[in-house]
Amino acid sequence: MPNKTLMVQGTTSDAGKSVLVAGLCRVLARRGVKVAPFKPQNMALNSAVTEDGGEIGRAQAVQAQACNIPAHTDFNPVLLKPNSDTGAQVIIHGKAVTDMEATAYHHYKTTAMSAVLDSHQRLCDQYDAIIVEGAGSPAEINLRDRDIANMGFAEAVDCPVIIVADIDRGGVFAHLVGTLALLSESEQQRVIGFVINRFRGDMALLQPGIDWLETYTNKPVLATLPYLQGFHLEAEDAIEQSQQLTDEKPLYIAVLVLSRISNHTDFDALRLHPQVNLQYIGPNQTIPPSDLIIIPGTKSVRADLQWLKDQGWDISITKHLRYGGKLLGICGGFQMLGTQISDPLGIESEAGSSDALGLLDFTTMLEANKQLRQVSGELVLNHSAVDAYEIHAGVSTGPALNAPFATINNTNEGAISEDQAIIGTYLHGLFDHSEARNALLVWAGLDKVEAFDYKALQEQEINRLADTIEEHMDLDKTFGNQYS
Structure with a gap:
């Protein structure tokens, strides 16, 4: 990596950014690397209270857990909590500062970027590696001006970027190629590779598509991560409803x-x-x-x-x-x-x-x-x-x-x-x-409650994710042999 920072961006919301960041954080933490998560701007109603008495996105608290460190407001310096279809409460460095409509916030982004860069610098001073999560997609043309959440941040700190796409949604090659095509030349150059997420099927049938993608874009596919059945990690925003109702559960x-x-x-x-x-x-x-x-x-x-x-x-x-x-x-x-x-x-x-x-x-x-x-x-x-x-x-x-x-x-x-x-x-x-x-x-x-250790389950799932990444991802290409 050119510096301590690596950023994960996605072709869509829910492509797997939060999960990949958590997994990479645990991979590095297990190797003895002092690592921290970072999300410049988050929009979510799931939040956590940090040790320093502030409020951040819930996903960054989970990522901090993957790093084996307490959650801190610098991990998510800008949090937007929607209170209407067009407005949100704006939280900077863990504290609510104002409510804004979307148009007003667009002009406020310059101020917000200052808070983002201050937090990032403090993390650079304290940690060996920072794994950054983008928001939504970097190809959202209407949001490119004054962007602080995706490529605007990556350009400001000059960090490499991975783009992740969810193959389970379909259209994965169009998502990756289209996203790359809509980036500027300098942004394209900082993309070091792709991750295809949630794959289930015969890898031999996917390989021709990967070969074509790598040739067409001149970018490597760093990983094809398998679909993890029954996998649980706290959701950033969407409600996870998967559960089988049964009479055996009283x-x-x-x-x-x-x-x-x-x-x-x-x-x-x-x-x-x-x-x-x-x-x-x-x-x-x-x-x-x-x-x-x-x-x-x-x-x-x-x-x-x-x-x-x-x-x-x-x-x-x-x-x-x-x-x-x-x-x-x-x-x-x-x-x-x-x-x-x-x-x-x-x-x-x-x-x-x-x-x-x-x-x-x-x-x-x-x-x-x-x-x-x-x-x-x-x-x-x-x-x-x-x-x-x-x-x-x-x-x-x-x-x-x-x-x-x-x-x-x-x-x-x-x-x-x-x-x-x-x-x-x-x-x-x-x-x-x-x-x-x-x-x-x-x-x-309930008359008698069965033993169930949710904290142990969380740790088990984070480690399962890290094991999967270590098995299927080219970490030397990802980190440039820095943490081998």
């Missing part, structure tokens, strides 16, 4: 997919649990008979509260509780359980107040300063230990909070109803750790 959980759902990775450990049938319930769908309904977090709580009511889900929730079901609200979902949500400053939308579901006696006021912290404590249910994180703009007060769900640093957190049928909490990541997850599954209706 507990049924329904997660309501709000229009601005955030941090749905909270439920990955449930979706993968051997005793849980988990279903995501989307618009115009009826909530099926369930042991537990979960109202998740959202970037636009008042708008999604109305959206929930428009679906008729409030009526379904009332019926569910009447027949003995359990209800859990997390973050924005917790705020919906109260009597009122007020947004006098217009933090998330137009200023105003909304009547909430009225299931617990408390109110919420949205404030300008967002709460961002990693926490630990114990659940009131059975004193189980809990490690989690908070990301919210609301402050909740009221009598219901006198019966807390958890204690964090000797402070009450959340609420649990008198009949223990309803729990509300600001804690994200509740189900990632066995002790708290087991306590909640028993509360939801």
